[in-house]
Amino acid sequence: MENKTTLAFIAGIVAADGPIRISRPIIEIYSKDKEVLEKLQQILSKIEQTSTAMKVYKTKTKYVLYIYSSTLTATLTKTYKIPRGKKSKTLSFPELPHQEQLEYIKGFIFGDGTFYLEKTYKKSKVSGKTPVLEIYSASLCFLESVKSVMEKFQNT
Numbered sequence: 001m002e003n004k005t006t007l008a009f010i011a012g013i014v015a016a017d018g019p020i021r022i023s024r025p026i027i028e029i030y031s032k033d034k035e036v037l038e039k040l041q042q043i044l045s046k047i048e049q050t051s052t053a054m055k056v057y058k059t060k061t062k063y064v065l066y067i068y069s070s071t072l073t074a075t076l077t078k079t080y081k082i083p084r085g086k087k088s089k090t091l092s093f094p095e096l097p098h099q100e101q102l103e104y105i106k107g108f109i110f111g112d113g114t115f116y117l118e119k120t121y122k123k124s125k126v127s128g129k130t131p132v133l134e135i136y137s138a139s140l141c142f143l144e145s146v147k148s149v150m151e152k153f154q155n156t
Contacts, residue, residue, distance in 0.1 A: 003047045008100040010044060011080040012107020015091055016137075018065075022085040025073035029065045029111075034058070037065040044072075080104070088138040093145030101149050108146070112136045 014020070018029035031037050037056045044054065044067065053068040076082045081094045096104060109115070113136065117129040137143050 004097075005099055005103045006043060006047050007075070008080070008096060008103035009107040009110075010040065011076055011082065011094075012104040012109075013040070013111045014076055014107075015080065015082050015087070015104075016108045016111025016113075018111075019087065020073055020076060020082060020084045025068065025070040027067040027069070027073060027076065029067070030062055031065075032062045034063045037063050041065055091137060091139040091142045093142055093149070098153075102153065105146060105149065109133070109135060 013029060014027055017031070018027055020027050029037060029040060034056060041054045041056065044052065052072065054065060056063055056065050077084060079094065080096075081092050083090050094104065114134045116132055118132045119126050120128050120130045135143065135146060
């Protein structure tokens, strides 16, 4: 089960920050933090059944982790509904078991989300702080699905 939840987390990151190439089984994950990508590389090498070639490269402004894997590409496109190529407007939320949905959302937040504390006011005075979570996507359908899942889990 641990591998499935870990893979769901990775899938969320890819859905947020990584295209899957159209012509070849190559997954790319981008970050400004090289250590984050190296940690993802270590995690993936533990859960992948076969030896998967992976390499971190530096671009002008950030780092990219290239993952060369037909098996992982197939899993991400079929199980997690991550389309190949540009996906920002066509991304849809995958049907997954409860714990995997949460891990997928955590991964997506890791890639394209922000969490902060916002000051709350009563009668023009700061009365406390409210936690705010923002998730970014060009796919309204995807965001509505995430909202629905989060509301369902909030009520359980």
